[in-house]
Amino acid sequence: MKKNPKDKRSGDSFFKQVILLIAFCSLLGLYSYRHYFSVERNPGIQTGAASTVVMDFSAMTADEKILHEIPLDINNAKPEELMKISGIGIKLSKAIVDYKDKHGYFSNIEELKEVKGIGEKKFRKIKKYLTVMAVSEQK
Numbered sequence: 001m002k003k004n005p006k007d008k009r010s011g012d013s014f015f016k017q018v019i020l021l022i023a024f025c026s027l028l029g030l031y032s033y034r035h036y037f038s039v040e041r042n043p044g045i046q047t048g049a050a051s052t053v054v055m056d057f058s059a060m061t062a063d064e065k066i067l068h069e070i071p072l073d074i075n076n077a078k079p080e081e082l083m084k085i086s087g088i089g090i091k092l093s094k095a096i097v098d099y100k101d102k103h104g105y106f107s108n109i110e111e112l113k114e115v116k117g118i119g120e121k122k123f124r125k126i127k128k129y130l131t132v133m134a135v136s137e138q139k
Helices: 005-036 062-067 090-103 108-112 121-130
Strands: 045-047 053-055
Touching: 108 121
Parallel strands: none
Antiparallel strands: 045 053
16 A cells, blocks of 8 residues: 555654644743742842842841851851851851950951850851941941
8 A cells, every 4th residue: 555645645644743832832831931930929038220130138037037148147146046057056147246246347357256155167067158347328
């Protein structure tokens, strides 16, 4: 039995339709993904001038900051927030806050070494989780 040339074309047509369907589904998936993570969906993200994205870190909890590896400001952190950092317990978190209350705002991260209980080794371990905001930015 001979094959009809039309059969080959119908097979090509079917193949093209499958490729188009796959392409359409892929584009729909990309659009959905982009829409799901859009600026409007996340209130912590605001667009500024020239299409820049600005994160509102003040709206984040200490847990969220640590999860996203955003350093906590030691001048505004409470002892409960500091305790969320690995290596800082109740005593050390209170010592940091007491030091700040006694000596004023930390001017730089290195000043943490002056807190009793923070040596060089401990400092290296916790410094990536902490930051010092500029004094003019303090609340």
